[in-house]
Amino acid sequence: MREVVAFLGLGANIGDRERAIRTAVERLGVTPGIRVLRVSSLRETELVGDGPPQGMFLNGACSIATSLPASALLSVCKALELAAGRTLPAPRNHPRALDVDLLLFGEEHIDTKELTVPHPRLFERAFVLEPLRELGVSEQALSDLRPMPAPRLVTTTREFQAICSTWIEGGCLTGLVPTMGALHAGHGSLFECARKECDRVAATIFVNPKQFGPKEDLAAYPRDLPGDLRLCAKSGVDVVFAPSPAEMYAPGFASNIDVGAEGETMEGATRPGHFRGVSTVVARLFAIARPHRAYFGQKDAQQVAVLRRLVRDLGFPLRLVECPTVREADGLAMSSRNVYLDAKDRAAAPVIHRALRAAQQAFAGGLRDRDALVQVATAVLAGEPRATIDYLELRSEGDLLPLPIGPVAGGRMLAAVRFSGGRTVRLLDNMSVVASFENSGS
């Protein structure tokens, strides 16, 4: 069986620090599958990062030859910490009786839930780098092992599949955020939500030709990959998949996904084939990435309803997470298309939000008739001559099915409104009519 040379970081800042470190090295030496090769000198360092006031650390490193896999070695390190009196999981940056970190494991890059190797903070920390140099790790080796800064950009299906497979097999809860790029704070909130819930986050950036109609703005759709990558980096996205159309749709592509009659109403009526294109590209992304969770904005509520059915129908084992619409200070829902509004249309556009809130307010005041509620919002929009209603409907919450004429117990009002001062810009928004005012963004 192959032995691997690994490097462990050793540290302590309470109790008999040197004794704790020496004992750990001795115990490593008698562990089946581990031979200790060399131990570095020990040095005093301050705590790096925030934390309560505490004593200086004693730090060092050792090299070992091991037949254990990295995950087993990690378990042994944790057992040593436990035996030294440390309680796990330890609060971050609190005093520690013993710290044993797996720094390097041969030349391997490891990216699992439990373990990232090389150790993610290795390259920023002198108190780790110095002992490694002392143990004979060359600058060249360190530079070869230095990981690419996140987000890693990949453009081929094969690479993206491989990364996602590594995550899944490494036990990582994986989140996917499909986008068409031209990212704004609305997307930022999706990344943030994914980052909070998942071990690894992948964003995709693909302006999907299949979801644009022949007369639509595919070529003119805004694109800004450098800016998108900066937002992804800031949001802690691990990998960005930005394929070309040819990479997504091979010649002879024929496996399009139908969406049924509901996909032909509202957005689907105005944009024939739109949801077929959305479902097809999202099914492909789900098949490739196999995420545990996928994040979409509530601003595109009908898209979410269509995709919920796709997930249920085809049995994708994932949770679809719907994130609240993010708005500008004046209430306008954030959208990549807002940049196309000329100054006067931009000033007029918050009328959509006011119209939806007026319906909400009317509901709160006791109005229950479906068409009367729609009429309240229509009247507000009619007061803005720059706005033309494409559709305005009150539908059931969640699945967005049509509601019968007459009184309603609630629902979601969906609007598509055109502004044509400069070029024609079509904006979407929607709102629950039963939401409280404090929470009217959702």
Add this chain to the structure above:
Amino acid sequence: MREVVAFLGLGANIGDRERAIRTAVERLGVTPGIRVLRVSSLRETELVGDGPPQGMFLNGACSIATSLPASALLSVCKALELAAGRTLPAPRNHPRALDVDLLLFGEEHIDTKELTVPHPRLFERAFVLEPLRELGVSEQALSDLRPMPAPRLVTTTREFQAICSTWIEGGCLTGLVPTMGALHAGHGSLFECARKECDRVAATIFVNPKQFGPKEDLAAYPRDLPGDLRLCAKSGVDVVFAPSPAEMYAPGFASNIDVGAEGETMEGATRPGHFRGVSTVVARLFAIARPHRAYFGQKDAQQVAVLRRLVRDLGFPLRLVECPTVREADGLAMSSRNVYLDAKDRAAAPVIHRALRAAQQAFAGGLRDRDALVQVATAVLAGEPRATIDYLELRSEGDLLPLPIGPVAGGRMLAAVRFSGGRTVRLLDNMSVVASFENSGS
């Protein structure tokens, strides 16, 4: 951190057997994260199973309390075997300087590539069960831990998803064999192929209503779940997923998968919507199970071509494996529908195979014209009055696209032939025209 009580089997049959076992127990006792609780008495046993002539085993077991996860404990056991002079991987049933097996790990069932707990052969082996009883494992505990015999039958998407996820996250190469049940030796060869290549094999049994036309034999399609389960058991299938139609298609199901124009030729022309139904159900099974490989019979060659495109178009990260057609002694391709042939039709049906071989033979003899090759097979079928040709086409190998009129460099001939002596039975077969005669089944 939680400690788990685990039981290890210890054995040796060369060298100083007792010393090897005692040394292993001592080394376990100093391993970080392990406390040895009790060691059983040691007993002499014969080798179980085939193997070269060799000495008696000394066998026992020990109980430990451990904070290590099971996979790390397994690595420690392997390291102990290595240290005792054993070379890994060891040939099966050869003499061993030391055997350390993880028998039980708390009450956990573990099913990963590296590890199956409880140990798969535990319940058949007195020399393992006796030491466990001596260490205080009750009959009740053993009975509770006894795994269900394979294949495990599941009927819900959720259960099937969960099992497949465990396999994937446990590093198992997973094979899927989708079937409509009524299994025969043809399916058996798919299972066998999957068993040879994969760590875990799942079969699905679902008579898919979506791939039957309104006038087709859905209700009459043969069903035999007990017989199917017996074949799966014999073939080493780990799990059988046999859902109801309602479990597969929820009310409001709308996400059907188109297959393009090629899916409307040959089988698709005779059976409108057939490949749409096939693609939809298979996409759902791929989404649920996320297999690394999926196995289909070459008898349904057009189905394989359609599914290859589905896999490519939607990006499912799997390899589609096409297995050779299995034939009766007289050349008839095995099919679940063969049982419907009356005696005279059954006697006549091998004419399809003879017709395809005649075309192959003509090609070997130098005939290259597309239509002339089809004519050779047509003439053979015309000689059998019980047979009516539904279609007979020579298409390109692999993607099965139409070939132009004139000379061909090769191709695959596909036939659908009806027999109507009793009820009408439609049989499919196909063959490469360039295959050698020795290998004409493929």
